[in-house]
Amino acid sequence: MLNNNTFDMKSENRGSFSSKIGVILATVGTAVGLGNVWRFPYVVGENGGGAFLFVYILSLILLGIPGVVAEFIVGRHSQANAVDSFKKLAPKTKWHWIGYSGVLAGFLIMGYYAVVVGWTLEYLIQAIAGNLSNMTTAQYGEMFDQFASHPYLPLIWMVIVMFINTVIVARGVSGGIEKASNILMPIFFVIMLIMVVNSFFLPAAKEGLLYLFKPDFSQLKPVAILIAMGQTFFSLSLGMGCLITYSSYFKKDVNLPKTAAQVVGIDSLVALLSAMIIFPAVFSFGMAPEQGPSLVFKVLPNVFQQMPVGTLWSILFYALLFIAALTSLISLHEVVTAYLYENTSLSRKKSACLVAGMVVLLGVFASLSFGVLSDVKIFGKTIFDLLDFVTASILLPVGGFFISIFVGWYLDKRIIATELRIKHPKAHLFVKGYIYLMRIFVPTCIFAVFLFSMFG
Numbered sequence: 001m002l003n004n005n006t007f008d009m010k011s012e013n014r015g016s017f018s019s020k021i022g023v024i025l026a027t028v029g030t031a032v033g034l035g036n037v038w039r040f041p042y043v044v045g046e047n048g049g050g051a052f053l054f055v056y057i058l059s060l061i062l063l064g065i066p067g068v069v070a071e072f073i074v075g076r077h078s079q080a081n082a083v084d085s086f087k088k089l090a091p092k093t094k095w096h097w098i099g100y101s102g103v104l105a106g107f108l109i110m111g112y113y114a115v116v117v118g119w120t121l122e123y124l125i126q127a128i129a130g131n132l133s134n135m136t137t138a139q140y141g142e143m144f145d146q147f148a149s150h151p152y153l154p155l156i157w158m159v160i161v162m163f164i165n166t167v168i169v170a171r172g173v174s175g176g177i178e179k180a181s182n183i184l185m186p187i188f189f190v191i192m193l194i195m196v197v198n199s200f201f202l203p204a205a206k207e208g209l210l211y212l213f214k215p216d217f218s219q220l221k222p223v224a225i226l227i228a229m230g231q232t233f234f235s236l237s238l239g240m241g242c243l244i245t246y247s248s249y250f251k252k253d254v255n256l257p258k259t260a261a262q263v264v265g266i267d268s269l270v271a272l273l274s275a276m277i278i279f280p281a282v283f284s285f286g287m288a289p290e291q292g293p294s295l296v297f298k299v300l301p302n303v304f305q306q307m308p309v310g311t312l313w314s315i316l317f318y319a320l321l322f323i324a325a326l327t328s329l330i331s332l333h334e335v336v337t338a339y340l341y342e343n344t345s346l347s348r349k350k351s352a353c354l355v356a357g358m359v360v361l362l363g364v365f366a367s368l369s370f371g372v373l374s375d376v377k378i379f380g381k382t383i384f385d386l387l388d389f390v391t392a393s394i395l396l397p398v399g400g401f402f403i404s405i406f407v408g409w410y411l412d413k414r415i416i417a418t419e420l421r422i423k424h425p426k427a428h429l430f431v432k433g434y435i436y437l438m439r440i441f442v443p444t445c446i447f448a449v450f451l452f453s454m455f456g
């Protein structure tokens with residue numbers, strides 16, 4: 001029989017990140033992932049380059065940093081999962097519906113994220129087998145298209161990915177993955193830097209960098225602004241309670257605004273470096289920047305093949321991309337699992353398995369939308385693209401909107417002041433300014449972007 005004691009026990013043994021570096025690594029771990037390396041470059045490519053980048057940076061500063069801080073406040077103060085945090089801070093209200101919407105968003109994102117993590121595994125294995133070299137640009141394109149549209153190969157990889165993920169999540173996000181990111185993320189950075197330097201020497205480096213950095217606002221469609229906002233939320237793991245869940249494992253001495261700024265900084269740097277690698281290559285190999293989700297898989301192997309010991313670089317790169325993506329997938333899985341585990345009689349292991357099973361089911365449809373289901377279109381989008389659009393461009397910004405209203409209007413100001421804990425003679429002004437941002441500015445921006453993109 002399940003009684004309240006079971007729940008109390010579950011919520012008392014939640015654990016916490018042991019060190020400040022652990023906090024940064026875990027939070028960077030959720031933020032840095034496919035969103036930076038895979039999604040960011042193709043979204044920039046589909047939306048006209050430099051002008052999009054400008055809007056994106058604006059959105060990072062104005063919505064991203066305050067949004068991350070807001071989730072940190074809710075999570076650390078309540079020490080609970082995405083749904084129960086709102087139940088604790090706002091008992092007997094409907095605010096916890098934000099948490100439900102987040103759990104749903106997490107599930108839907110996993111449905112296509114796991115497919116792409118599967119692609120990175122395939123490319124890792126191909127790199128190890130030495131199959132990623134000595135091809136023409138067209139052959140790289142064909143290789144990807146054939147693989148992604150294959151009836152079962154990508155599905156096998158997706159199942160393997162979800163299996164690995166479940167094993168880790170079932171054990172709790174313990175020292176293992178934290179320590180692994182500690183060693184691996186710096187290596188990931190070094191490899192990216194080397195690739196950026198390498199890309200400066202590609203024949204069309206200048207064209208690629210101009211495309212990325214020179215804004216042409218005539219190319220900017222209204223919906224691109226919504227997409228830039230969606231990318232901000234997606235890349236920062238914002239708007240669905242992921243950061244609430246993670247910050248519920250933060251100790252009281254973690255400086256929230258500082259941590260938020262560091263995470264946003266590192267996350268943006270990784271995205272920018274990826275774009276600086278991709279675009280010079282795209283133009284040098286005569287490819288089109290607006291290819292969508294397949295962009296990096298078609299372009300990067302071609303870049304590696306131009307480098308000395310290319311095979312080695314490609315093995316390292318796909319291995320690290322896989323790890324970066326896995327730490328993000330773990331955080332998505334953790335949101336849904338933590339909710340199930342802390343609200344049902346299921347064990348942590350069973351909760352994680354149940355979530356994985358449902359994700360695999362959804363993932364099959366997402367994956368097949370590159371093959372046999374490619375003609376199935378809903379609102380003009382394939383299943384894969386629809387999952388992406390509904391989550392990144394709708395559910396996450398809507399979640400962000402309500403979280404900011406919650407922090408700005410509902411939450412006691414004293415809680416915000418305690419959690420921000422700014423040590424400055426004029427600290428109360430910062431707190432006041434922050435509350436103003438969350439009350440008026442952030443929700444108005446999100447709302448305006450919605451209206452503008454729908455009707456603009």
Ligand code: TRP
Pocket residue numbers: 030031032033034035036109233234235236237238239240242328329331332396
């Ligand atoms: N931010 C991750 C990335 O860039 C993806 C991710 C992890 C995510 N957790 C999330 C996106 C929560 C939205 C919400 O790859």
